[in-house]
Each structure stands twice: as C-alpha cells, then as structure tokens.
Amino acid sequence: MRLTELVRHSLEEDIGHADVTTESTVPAHKEGRAWITAKESLVVAGQAVATEVFAQVGARYEALCAEGEAVSPGTRIGWASGPLRSLLSGERVALNFLMHLSGVATHTRQVVAVAPGLRVVDTRKTTPLHRALERAAVRTGGAHNHRFALYDGILIKDNHIVAAGGITAAIVAARRMAHHLHKIEVEVESAAQAAEAVSAGADVLLLDNMTDDAMAMVFAAHRGRVLFEASGNITRERLPRLAALGLDLVSMGGLIHQARWVDLSMKIEA
Amino acid sequence: MRLTELVRHSLEEDIGHADVTTESTVPAHKEGRAWITAKESLVVAGQAVATEVFAQVGARYEALCAEGEAVSPGTRIGWASGPLRSLLSGERVALNFLMHLSGVATHTRQVVAVAPGLRVVDTRKTTPLHRALERAAVRTGGAHNHRFALYDGILIKDNHIVAAGGITAAIVAARRMAHHLHKIEVEVESAAQAAEAVSAGADVLLLDNMTDDAMAMVFAAHRGRVLFEASGNITRERLPRLAALGLDLVSMGGLIHQARWVDLSMKIEA
Amino acid sequence: MRLTELVRHSLEEDIGHADVTTESTVPAHKEGRAWITAKESLVVAGQAVATEVFAQVGARYEALCAEGEAVSPGTRIGWASGPLRSLLSGERVALNFLMHLSGVATHTRQVVAVAPGLRVVDTRKTTPLHRALERAAVRTGGAHNHRFALYDGILIKDNHIVAAGGITAAIVAARRMAHHLHKIEVEVESAAQAAEAVSAGADVLLLDNMTDDAMAMVFAAHRGRVLFEASGNITRERLPRLAALGLDLVSMGGLIHQARWVDLSMKIEA
Amino acid sequence: MRLTELVRHSLEEDIGHADVTTESTVPAHKEGRAWITAKESLVVAGQAVATEVFAQVGARYEALCAEGEAVSPGTRIGWASGPLRSLLSGERVALNFLMHLSGVATHTRQVVAVAPGLRVVDTRKTTPLHRALERAAVRTGGAHNHRFALYDGILIKDNHIVAAGGITAAIVAARRMAHHLHKIEVEVESAAQAAEAVSAGADVLLLDNMTDDAMAMVFAAHRGRVLFEASGNITRERLPRLAALGLDLVSMGGLIHQARWVDLSMKIEA
C-alpha cells in the first residue's frame, strides 16, 4: 500500500463521515497554526508522513527538524498551518504516525549505539501495512534492513527444511528455481547443519539461537566462504560480544516490536 | 477497512508476487500441520485474525484456547492445517497480528488488575488501520473502550476551546449542531474551567493532567450532575488512588501504545 | 464513500469508455460555456457536487447562487466553462445530483415552513451511498439531522427489544457496553413502555406511531427527565399540532424519500 | 459498479465499524427470522438486491413473491433468517433498496397502464450509481429502456448541434467516427430540423417538447424512413394521445425521478 493510500485509509478510520466535534465548534473559515512538540528526548522519524496527513486534510505541514535528529523535551519538531478544522481533524493521525515511528527510531538508536561497527538489521516482524515506514525508521535510527518481504530474498528457515526434506534438498531446489540474482540464506542451529548448508552451496548462514561460543566455532569453520547472520535472543547487552565475533550481521525484530511510542503533543494558535 | 481487506493487504505486503523461498523448496501438493505456541506467559488475543489469515492463503486455523485466556509458556494456542506452502506463507502475518494483539491484551490485563472496580478506557492513540483490532484486544484484556473515532462522539478538547473562543461558546455550538444522541464531553484543566463547562451544559468532564487533589475537588463540586473522566499521566501505580476518588472512568492511551509484542512461534509438522 | 469517489463512480457509470456522441461530433479543442437554469421554483442544493463533477471532467463550475437560496423559474444557478466535450460529458451527472438534492431541499423547506419552532429531523431512510449529500440537503432545507448511521448513536427499536428480551434488559445491556458519550434512545409505543424505558434509564424516548393525545400523556408523565422524539405517520399537516405539544423533535423519513426531483436544464454557448 | 460492490458500500455507509445498538443489546449467538411486509399496494422490485444485502451480513433472504408481482397491503414479500444481529444490521439497507425500487416499479406500472400498446422508455435521469437497478425496475414495471449511458448509443442533442455547428455536420461526423452498429438519433424541435436530420441520414428523431400536432406533421412527413421518439413534458395524461399518433417510443425520465418510495416494514421473530 502506497503512502498516500495508507494515509487516506488512516484518515477515514479516524474521521469517517465527519469530525463532529470540530465541525460543530469551529467555523469553517478560521485559519491558524499548530506546533508539534517533543515531550521527551527522542529521535524524530515520520516527518514525510505528517506532511502527507496534513496535505490530505487540506493543511500544510513543515518539519522544523530533520528526519533522524535527536531532540530534547520541548523541541518543536514541526508546524502546520491552514484551516483550523483541518489542523484539528488531522492532529491525531499525524501524531499517531510520528509517535510510533519516532519511537522505533529512538529505540533503534539506543540499541545500535552499544556496538557501532556492527550491521544490525530488522526482520519481517513488523506491524501489518506499516512495514515500509517502520523499516525506514530503523534506517533513520542507524540500523539496516533485511529483505523486505517473502518476494525479494531466499531465506530457508527451519520450517522450510522440514517441508523440503532436509537442508541439501532445500538448497538445491532453491538454486534451480530462483532467479540468478538471489543469494541463498539458510537458518542453522548447529555446527553440523552449518557444514551441510555450506557444502550444499548456501551463500549466507543464519545462526539461530546459538551461544556465542557455538557461533564462534561455525564462523571459524566457514569464514570467507559465506556471510554470517546471528539471530534469536539478541539483546542490546549482548551486541558488543557479537560485534567482537566478526559476524556480518545481527538481526533483531525487537528494533521495531519492542519500541514504545514516544510522547508528542500538538497545540494550536487560533 | 474491514478485516478481510486488512488481512488481504497485509498478505500482499508480505507475499507480493510470490513467496520465492517456499515456492522453490516446498512441493505444491504437500499437506501438513503447524502449531502456534506461546513462548512466554500471555493473554491470547487475535484468534479471529489468525483464522482469516490462514483462510486467505488456503489453509485452516483452529484456536486451541479462547480469546482472553491467560496461558503459560509452552501452551499451544492454535493449529493450522493445509498445504505446507500455505502454512509457510501465512505464518509471519498471522504471528505479527497475534503477537501484537496478545501484547495489548496482556498489558491491559496487568494494568486493570490493580484497580478492579475502575472503568479504564483506551483512547484514539492507536496504530493506524489497526484501531478496531486494538480496541477489541483492550476489551479482551479487561478494560473498556472510549468513543471509536472523531465521528461517533463529541469531545471538546483544549484545541477546540481555543478555536471556538471559549468553553461556553464551544458547548453551545456543539449542542446546536450535533445530533441529540451525543453527550458532550469537555476537557478541563482547572476547577474554574470545570465550573464553566458544567454550567454551560457539559455532560462529561475530562479532567486532564490534574492532581488527585484537584480532581477530588472538582468531583465534589459537581458530582451527580456530570460524568468524570481522568486522563493524562495515568500510570498503573496511580490507578488505585484514582479508583478511590469515585471517578467514572480513567483513560489510558498506553494500554495500546506502551504494550510490547509477546513472543509466539510456529512449528510445522510435514 | 467520499465525494470524489462517489462522483468518479457516477461519471464512470454514465461515460464509461467514451461519450461516443460527443467525441464524434465535437472537436477536442473547442472551448465554451454553459448555464444551468431553474425550470421551476426551487431551493438550490448540491452546488459543491456540481463543482466536483465538472472538475473531474476537466471543466470549471461556478455557482451563481448560494446553497439554500430559493430561486424562481428561469434563474441561472451556475455556469460551467472549459472544453465543450467536458461540458457535454459532465452535464447529465451534474444535473442528476442537482435535481435530486435541490428536490430534497425544496421539499424540506416546504415541510418545515408550517412549524417554524419545531426541530424536524431526517432518518436513515436514505438512498444508498447518497446519505451524506441527502442529509446536507435536509439541513439546507432548514431541518436537522438524526444520527448518521448505526455506528454513531444508540437507538433501541422494537426489533431490538424483541431480540434483547425486553426494554429494561436492552437498556441495561446498552449502558454497559456502549461508550459513555452515547445517549440511549428507546422506541416506545405505549405509556407503559415509556414508563419502563424511563425507569430503566433511557435518555430519549422515540414515540412511534402514537396519537397526539397519547404523546401528550407520555410527555406530561416524564417531561424534564428525557428528550422526546415523535415518529411514524408524520405528515406536514400534523406538524403544527406536534409543535404545540412541546416535543423535542419530530423525525420524518419523507423529507428525503418523498421528495421529487426538481427541473433544471443546461444550455451551452459554443 | 457491480451489485456486490454497491451493496458492500451501502452496508459500510450504514454500519461502519459496528452497529452499536445491536451489538450491545442482542447476543451474538441468537438466531431468528424476520418478515418484510408491504404497508400499501405496490409492485415488488429489488428482491435480488435484498438477497445480496442479507447474504453480505451473514443471513439468508428468500422472496415470497416474484419480481413484478402487484401486492396488497399486508402481504409478506420476503423473509430473512439467520443471526438476529445480521437481520437487524441489514434491515435498513435492504428496505431502502426495496422501497425505492418497488416505488419505481409501482409508479411505472401506473403510467404505462394508460397506453398499453405504447413503448415507453426511461432516460439517463437516474440516481447516480443506481442506474442499472432503476432501469431494471422500469422493466419490471412494464416499460422499456433507452440506451444505458453515453457509451452505448449516439444521441445528438441540442447542445451537440450547437457545438458541432449544425445538424448535418453533427450527423456526418457521427457517421464517420462511430462504429457501424450504432444508429444515429437526433433531437429536433421543429419540422425544419426534422427534415434536415432525415436528409442528413438520421436513423431516429427525438421530437423534443413538441405539440401533438407538430409531432403528427413530422411523423407524416418522414414515416417509414426513421424511428420517432417523443420526449419532454410527457405526462401520464398525455400518453393515450401520443399512442394514437403512431410514434415508435415515448421517453419519460419521470418514471424514475418522480417515483416516491413505497412503504415496507420488517418485523423479527426472536
């Protein structure tokens, strides 16, 4: 779903046939301004969404700080102008996007700060229909993205291995059917699985729920032949040790789904 | 957006033109089963969404515990059966909904547990396009709902008062324009505002960001004439004291936006 | 359905792949003007729809009299300018909306004229997909609106009472489940039902198909405790007597569904 | 817009996020039946729409009289069965379609009764998005249809003649550009225009707003060479005289837009 559609449906969800409070209390012709202000320390994300929201209700939003800027409480991050009715009717949807996305960016930045050289990536554990925005917020926060979806990357997970009848069978089938621009990543949980995957031609190993020591051994055995991704039970505390191992990337679904909304408010000036 | 559409768009987001891993590694004719299991203690929510997700990919999902049931780690909350390709392609979307909604229900139940007699309600701070589901999860967790959207309730907030030129003006205008089945709620921040709202005919007062003492005074001054809702800076810790005050309801956006996803996994059996 | 969508679908219905007459007889580059003229006395409604229709076909419409203006036969109510093809292809859809909506406004004004102080409201007996426009025309004609739809007001009707197992049971259930900004209206057909509804906590009584005398008695018994709405078999002739009773509102579906289209024509000037 | 979509949007308009009265007062598991009854004499139309409406809300509708049957007050025209919630939530939309369409059929039958041998047809003056249904109701009532829309018939009207620079120019252009399965109809207001149209190759003459005598003269002059349609200021009273003239068809927009809704009610049995 494109951004314009996502915003349109979101406004329909919140406004429906009419914003009955605003239409009955605010004259149609009154114009004004409104400021959106950070109520806590946060990393700003979602400014383009806010711009689209206010545009769709007939107002104009201008960002007062850049996407990715870290701001302190009280900072005005943007302002909107236009008919007061538009400002009031668009307020909640704009804030809901900004509070969620800035929450993701803020959380991500806190996480990646502990292991500066490590490539931390997100996963497909994203809020349905918000994936593109959440992934952008992850980049804004300083991490990177994994494949976008099931359609743009080959990742053979435990369930596929069961269904295909083994690691080698799965890799061979994927190589034959997939187009030639796909690398093949395989989820492994042991040194033996890793060895089978490498010898069957995997390009990337997903080391799932392994201890640091186990990962170190797999890495030593196959380094230079494949890429290594660590996944599962990855906490912020563990990142520095993982960085030291020399792995290529670490994936954390929690960049997105453990992030809490940050607090923003909007005040109008009539 | 109706549930069928929300799920359809969510599957399109994740599957797109094809689940390339599954289509290349799993034969089209293979059938199987899969179990979804709780990896932590949680309150189950979202079973109907999971049913819809698997139905849309051509499989069948059956809940193994009721919506709202509190389960311990290791509990199987549902199982799916059908073509293995369908199970694998639907897994992530189904889990994304279940993990988010069960997270909301779990968090809500923890919150309301501390003040059993109090009517705790949600707000319009919801994830765009997920409001109906998140509100249902709030009910599942044991709290109640506020108005759904801007179209089904009159709530005159600070920004409306500024725009309308005062509390009395706003209430009079709302009474004249709105249909006769709407009560009129007004956000107030002081005893003086409360008094003006009551005398202008408000049906409900939203006591915003007031201290317990200030709320108690307003409540004493106008009890029996209007309903009272407390809002702003409401923490779980504060709920028992608020309950003791005798207010009619307390609203907490955090029931939804401070909830974290709970952990669920799916394993197939080929 | 938003206005832009309603108009877009309406133009698709009438134009489809091409306006074959216009495309074959009128050169693409020719510009011109057209006037829309009242062929009878009427109250104008729908000017914003006409503006949208002509905009979507690539022309420009300007109202020559205000929404709600009462005009005599021969009055030009608006004019359109732009490519002649656009004017010709948009003509019918624009007129169909204007003739229907002006018909509703005209009829409504005739009805409410006989009882100036009475709050006359519409019902949900509206043409599917045209409700927002028809309700606006009702306001343009001088009457008011009831709730918009099933989602924004509690109205317990005879069928609900049967299904719920009685008036008291229905009211209690509604009070518990509905959000706190809803008033509860109950349809009653006798003094006994009215008494039960009031004592169970109804906020509004819908007096359905009752005689003037019966309504007067119910009104006397409960006045000051609830609002009173009269409904069913309400004719224009009966309105003055109902006004005299002191009821709060009278609902008439016929404002909309007994209104006939008024006559308008469009003539172009090449 | 296909019927399923029209009904879906209509239900969304009336139900939206929830039928709050029904959901709070009627238990989800209760099943029941409901009868739709004529409250006046009418010709039934729209049974297939009612079937679709109830199907979309999860119930089942069965017609108890045929499309086009003339029934007396008190006749049950159909019944619905299923969850009570479905019956109550679908009631209004089903009735709105039935009351409008049966109104058109009833009015049409009254009109055509006065001139049995005459081919009376509708026009493009139809309610936007309801054209297919209204035209079917016209046939149900005993009249016929004109072209459906701008895309399926060539009808050169006064405005086209002005834009094209004359009758002959318009006909020649239409003949060259239009496909060979289109007849060409031309609106004329005088004997001279009629003569020009015929000699330029028109297949059909639309005699607009002409007196009976004027039409008779045109008919006499060109009979056998073209078809004749009378239009404009056609009243039911005038039809017998028009029938006597020998014209091929008479078009009346009023079959649809002067029809009033007939009265139907639905009662449930829990």
Place this chain on the structure above:
Amino acid sequence: MRLTELVRHSLEEDIGHADVTTESTVPAHKEGRAWITAKESLVVAGQAVATEVFAQVGARYEALCAEGEAVSPGTRIGWASGPLRSLLSGERVALNFLMHLSGVATHTRQVVAVAPGLRVVDTRKTTPLHRALERAAVRTGGAHNHRFALYDGILIKDNHIVAAGGITAAIVAARRMAHHLHKIEVEVESAAQAAEAVSAGADVLLLDNMTDDAMAMVFAAHRGRVLFEASGNITRERLPRLAALGLDLVSMGGLIHQARWVDLSMKIEA
C-alpha cells in the same frame, strides 16, 4: 480501467516497494534528461501513455513527434526530464507501452496501405485491460474500430444462433429486448443463412470465413438493404480483392494480436 489506474497498477507491478537498484546507486537530488529513440522504422503510438507514466513517477515527458507519425531509425520520439531516479524507475513501463502500441500502429498501417478505400476494423481480440489503448493505436495506424465491447453493440454470432434456436428467433428476440439505437448484426456462413437474416430484419451481415465468390453472391443478393462485414482468414494479401467486392467493412483481429513490439530505447543524460 481508466488510464491513470492502468498506469498506476503497471508501475506498482514493476516498481513495488522500491526500485532497489536506482535507490541505492542514484542520489535522490540528481536531475537529468532522457531521450526515447526509435531503433527501427515505425509509426509512433502511445505518447499520452508515456506522458502519464512519467508524470506518475514525478517526471515530465514531452513528445517530439506526433501520434501517428512514421519515423525512421534513430529518430528521437520524446524526451523526459526530472529526477534521475524518476526517469530510471519509469523507463521500462513507458517503453513497454510505447513499444507495444507503436507496434500495433505500425502493423496496422502496413496492412491498410494495400487497400486504401476499404474500411478495415479491429475486433474484441485484444489484450485484457489494454483494449482502449490498442483500439486507439488501430485508429492511429489508419484503420477503424468495431464495437468496443459486449455492452455497446448487438452481434449475433454462431454460438448465439445455436443457443437461441435459429437466426430468426435470435433476431426477433434482440429487436424486442435491445434498445432502439442498436443495429443488429448477424454472423452468417452461407447464402441461405444470409437470406434468413436479411428477411428477419438484420441490419448488418457478418460474412464469416466465406470465399470471395460466396461473398460476392451474398452481396449481390442483398446490397442496399444491409451492411456487409467480411471476417475470418482475412490476410493483408487478400484485402485488395475484398476491397473490389464493394463490402462495407472488413474486420481483422490480427491488426492487434499479430503485431510485434517495435524497438525503442531510452538513454539518459545526467
């Protein structure tokens, strides 16, 4: 499907969530130009589609030769300007439309060139969802159009005759039910069928898969009473002979479905 929608869906098909190559290799702010050049001799068609494609990706396209112009290899037929990302992301969709439609126009022109006076028309054998564009390309190439679709013309084919129980039955039924602006065309395969169709009132005969001699005989028997269309096994080589017969039109599905894409390329200038 309107052009804007067709183009929007086409861009979604090719770009999806992101043009990953362009977004990673081309800076967002870089602007540039690009030329679209003919790589072979061809007749240009589809310029309006290219304009729409580039507009939807945020660039601007300007045609450098007119729709229908015959150009030699190396001719620049248009140029686009704007953000380089937009030019690169829109290139393939724009070219796919232009190469296909110019292919149809080029092929059509070659076909009709051999029989200048003959009215050659297309059929309903068109690429699904591309019919309006392909038919326009046919006109651009110098041929004409048959009816657009099943909804705007009566053409009784062999299968209808079987289903209706004979030619006469089918014609009588069509005349009664269809609106009066439809001519009735009937597919016939022999002189006997032609005679029956004419005497039952057909307006047009479709002479299907008949030899030149057989067509000549039918033509001689009924000329002046109906129109004649030849169809089936019509090759370019046969057209001059068919032209000589005096038939009204010849239909060739192959104008569209036997046309090959012509070769165009786009080169940018950074």
Place this chain on the structure above:
Amino acid sequence: MRLTELVRHSLEEDIGHADVTTESTVPAHKEGRAWITAKESLVVAGQAVATEVFAQVGARYEALCAEGEAVSPGTRIGWASGPLRSLLSGERVALNFLMHLSGVATHTRQVVAVAPGLRVVDTRKTTPLHRALERAAVRTGGAHNHRFALYDGILIKDNHIVAAGGITAAIVAARRMAHHLHKIEVEVESAAQAAEAVSAGADVLLLDNMTDDAMAMVFAAHRGRVLFEASGNITRERLPRLAALGLDLVSMGGLIHQARWVDLSMKIEA
C-alpha cells in the same frame, strides 16, 4: 494485481453493464457445454486463467490437456459447462488470455529447442499487468525467469552507471545500501567495463550487445569469479553458438514480445 482481480477487471472491460446480445437472445435458464479447440499446432498455456474466467461468470471450466502440452490442430484443450449465457459472455476473455499465453509458450518452446542445455531467461519487457502470467508461460515453454521486477534484484544498467558516475561507484553504493541477499549484476559493453565491474565486486555480468568473440574473451578473463548473462540482439539462430561459449544465461525479451497469438475457437452445444 492478483489473478482474481485481473480477471475481474478484464470481464468488466468486455461485459460492462451487460452482454446485450446474449441477454436478449439466450434465455437465462438454458444450460449447455462448450469446447475450446486448437486451430493450429501449439503449446497450451493459461488453463488456470480460463478456469478463473469461467468461474467468475458462473460457469465451470475443465482443462482437457495439461499446461505445457504440445497439441495438434483440432485438439480440444478444455471444455466449459453451465448457463449458456455465462459460456457466451466469458468466451472472449478466456480465449484472449489463452491465445496470448499459449502463443508465448509456443514461441518459447520453439526458441529453446535449438539450444537444449542453455538457460534462456525472459526480461522485464512484458505487457503491463500481465507479467506474472507471461513469465509463467515462459516457464511453461521451457525457458526460465529473470528477476520479476525492479524490487527483487539489483541490475545496474548503462543508465545507472551514467547516473551514479561510473561502474565502481555504482557497485559500491549498491553493496552498501542493498540488503545482503541481493547479488549485484552489472551491464557491460566492453572488456574494460567487465574488468572494472569484476574488480569492484560484481556478482554477475550482463554482456550487452557484444559479439560472440568479445563475449568469449570476457568469459575467459573472469570465469569462475562471476556469472555471465548475454543480452541484446539475441536471435534463435544465434543461440547454439552462445550455448557453446559456456555462458550461464541468455536473456531474450522476444520470448514474450515477439510471440504472436495462436488460434483457438470455442463452440457451444446447446
């Protein structure tokens, strides 16, 4: 666009408000059967689309030969049964898909037959909105697929190199931004470009418009380090020589856009 939607829109394009010929000549209740027959030698493709088309019009289609089967003239490839109206109204759309897709499969099989061991792939030169179907037909014909779209593969073409400021710059940027499951393919036109691409880390070389000798030299220089794809001016005649070179794949847009529709007919049995 999913198949159900593509078919739905295609049926709307061809049927619109009604199939006027069929509705007026064929009784609604008549049932029958119809056979689809090959009129020339061809490879069958598109059976699933035909099934969907007939299902959407209320009939049932059953394939009589497998997808990919080579059949001779006169072979019945499928049959449909159900209401005659459904068979007649669905015929053209079903045939249009089958004739086009079978044309692609037939042409592809002829092409790949001359170089059995070579991996021949398609390109993004596909008919807008038909890409998934055309690519499936390519596989049915015995060739393979390239990336699906701009979103699922990195292919740096000449225009990207210009925009990025050189081959090395483009590859470095792509490696940094793209996710780790993408291989990076680079279009090169000379040995020098090839060397730069390989040394900058390309995974695949697209050898564009190079002579056999030039390709052989590039292949010799870098074999074993990257994959090689030949593209541009690839004719069927040239394929055996290309196969002998040892390249990994050869891409031919013409598999799809130079394929002509094959001839199929449908005959009903009433």
